[in-house]
Amino acid sequence: MSQGIVRSLRQLLSEIRHISSEKKRQDSLLIKYIMMQFHKHKETDQQLCKAQEEMKFLASSYLCYLQSQRRYEAIYNQYHAKGERSVRETADMVGFKLPHDTK
Known part of the structure; x- marks a missing residue:
């Protein structure tokens, strides 16, 4: 990967x-999915994937x-x-x- x-x-x-409420990163389904997608669209020496740029x-x-x-x-709160x-x-x-402030 570049x-x-x-x-x-x-x-x-x-x-x-x-934003995650889970203690361990490895338990998160979202993180597992993202890592799976990044590995799936990894660029190899034999091919140049357009999906890599899309990813x-x-x-x-x-x-x-x-x-x-x-x-x-944060702004809302x-x-x-x-x-x-x-x-x-x-x-x-x-x-x-305010007019009576001495700042």
């Missing part, structure tokens, strides 16, 4: 570890999706469903200073 594909695989597995594209697409989901959840906020908390959140 370095780009290995890097994509490692990043993808890292994102899956963030790289799919891996980068899934990686982008998982990273975006994790970032969305930070700014939503906190209930009523005071004027000071709201001003601090958006970066404004």
Whole structure:
């Protein structure tokens, strides 16, 4: 496998570890499936697989999706469903200073 594909695989597995509830990586059916697909589309000396490039594209697409989901959840938890906020908390959140602040 080329370095780009290995890097994509490692990043993808890292994102899956963030969302996985299982203790061991080897127990995850998702990780087993991904590894099986990467080995299935491995490039050999005798042939050049177009599926290899497709696998790289799919891996980068899934990686982008998982990273975006994790970032969305962090932003959502930070700014939503906190209930009523005071004027000071709201001003601090958006970066404004209140008139009586000495900042």
